[in-house]
Amino acid sequence: MWRTREGLLAMLTGGPNNASLAAGYGRYDGRLFQSVFSQTGASVRFNPPNAITRTFNTTPNILNVADPSLGFVFVPGPQTARISLTIPDPNLEMPTTTKWSLSLERGMPWRSTLKIAYEGNHNDKRLKYAQGNLPVSPLAGGIVVVDDPNNAPAAGFPDLRGVKIDRIASDVLCAGTGFLPGLTTNAQCPNPVPIANNEISARVPRVNERRPDPRYGTNLLISNAAEAWYDGLELEWIKRIAKGLQFQIAYTYSKSVDTTSEATFVGAGDNNQNGPNKQFAKGLSRFHTPHRFTFNGSYRLPFFAGQRNVAAIVLGGWQLSGVVKLVSGTPFTVIDGSPRDLNFDGFAEGRPILVDPSILGAKINDPARSQQQLPLSAFRQATFTDSIDAIVPRNAFYGDAFHNVDLGLYKSFEGLRRGQRVTLRIEAYNVFNWVQFGFPTTDITSASFGRIVSTSNAYAPRRMQIAIKYVY
Secondary structure: OOOOOOHHHHHHHOOOOOEEEEEEEEEEEOOOOHHHHOOHHHOHHHOOOOOOOOOOOOOOOOOOOOOOOOOOOOOOOOOOOOEOOEEEOOOOOOOEEEEEEEEEEEEEOOOEEEEEEEEEEEEEEEEEEEEEOOOOOHHHOOEEOOOOHHHOOOOOOOOOOOOEEOEEOOOOOOOOOOOOOOOOOOOOOOOOOOOOOOEEOOOOOOOHHHOOOOOEOOEEEEEEEEEEEEEEEEEEEEEEEEOOEEEEEEEEEEEEEEOOOOOOOOOOOOOOOOOOOHHHHOEEOOOOOOEEEEEEEEEEOOOOOOOOOHHHHHHOOOEEEEEEEEEOOOEEOOEOOOOEOOOOOOOOEOOOEEOOHHHOOOEOOOOOOHHHHOOHHHEEOOOOOOOHHHEOOOOOEEOOOEEEEEEEEEEEEEOOOOOOEEEEEEEEEOOOOOOOEOOOEOEOOOOOEOOOOOEOOOOOOOEEEEEEEEEO
């Protein structure tokens, strides 16, 4: 049995009634918002044949109240072309979060407390947008082309209905050149190359023929297929007010990982995460900040305390307060603006190949050196001989950190009459005018790749204000 007055336990707890140990575990259901199904990315309202979108931009009668559709007549019957649907999972559930924590809090000298805590959570059944009815790759065994009018051949092309497409041509880049309509020789493929009916290539991908359901193109699937994980170590020191001084200091070291940070496409900067390969999408969260330090406090200046002379009225009784925030930059993904479907599964891998792994985790925060911090030579475009494993991870680089100091100086003066007071507030925000830069250009096909061209949306330049309040 350990006694709180002795040894290591006494050192950790400070003695009896001076420390507390707490643990917690919980499971919580989240919420699916209606906007998930009405945004541009996933609007079930426009699923055919129940709705139609028409654009009128010519005169006359653009606004014809008597005939808003301008003569359009819906004719029931089978569809005559491939369509794409938005398909919510019929078993869609509320997202679920499991949380756990352990903390030790003990009293400290100077009327203060110190807290050390660990917090973790697993967010399951998160909302994910994914692509459905993708073509089946020969690497996955191939597929027999369905006998359907939508798979009927165009003029000059072979009829593949009933054929099993199960091979990638040996000349993956040029097979089909010179043997099919429109596939003429070019600088990349200067010679004709035959292609068999059961083969595909970069020039003859036969995407639609390889779809499981020939009635549709690429559908958008809304499901609970995403996950997130968080682990954080927290330190907090709180000093209660004594002799005019109080403050709170907190530091968090954490890691947040997910397979989708923003399902509905409105999260800026998070790209290429809705493919069929879950491991390809897993990476640091868009909002991941490994280090976060905050300080807030106030101090009543002791000068001229208890005095009633003119100097005390003017110079005494001032209170100084401040807020300090030091936060690591959030991550971003390097992308390839000319994506390639490396394994012919219908999803174009929109990230380049990483040539120099030593730059992983680099901080890109200096406009004068950003193209040296994130050199184009560290990447190259993927080719059909590359493995997906060689592609740069999602959210593998960091933007500029956020550093900010706000200060305030306050004093109350007695008014001319009893019960009246005048309060003077002098406040300065971002006192040191620290600039927070935005992300660099992340597309390796851009001439400005790696260049920081703007400040962050969170940046606000130094601002000072003075306020006087008269209470009567």
